[in-house]
Amino acid sequence: GQNIDQPTEMTATEGAIVQINCTYQTSGFNGLFWYQQHAGEAPTFLSYNVLDGLEEKGRFSSFLSRSKGYSYLLLKELQMKDSASYLCAVWAGGGADGLTFGKGTHLIIQP
């Protein structure tokens, strides 16, 4: 079976740094995605990790440890517009399979 866990909700302060963790147990692994989803909108792609280590893209970074089944998304210099849900998703199969998503972490940014 597939199991992806992430915190339900987190709160952080504007200008600060926040780390959103994700742990996964899946039957296969071909990569891990992070998506951002604002209320009432479609998920938008943030990052993709397939090898262990840190991928940095502007204010956002994503880390993967395949041996631990663990990833995190790091958001720096938080802005109010970063208030959204952050979805961790695993690409378990081969080819262009569908993604298995976690329930999402609702991030609230306070002034």
Add this chain to the structure above:
Amino acid sequence: EAGVVQSPRYKIIEKKQPVAFWCNPISGHNTLYWYLQNLGQGPELLIRYENEEAVDDSQLPKDRFSAERLKGVDSTLKIQPAELGDSAVYLCASSSLASNEQFFGPGTRLTVL
């Protein structure tokens, strides 16, 4: 580049009525996905198409749900008859063979009364 287009954006129907959702993927994307997203949950895959072929429909409730992608481009997802528990957002996504990234449409929010 135009993104994934879905229509309608919102649909309200009474239970036992039929409903259909339409999706136009990004031009050139061979793979098309339909996901269901309940409030406060992540999207769940319903069906995946490679061109016009449904290659993974194991999560599609086939007693009332059907989908088609006749010419390997646009796709339609149908529910007949709809039940109260079908109220959710139905997301369409597409991807190309050259990339792992799935691009999502804005979704159709279905309310069944």
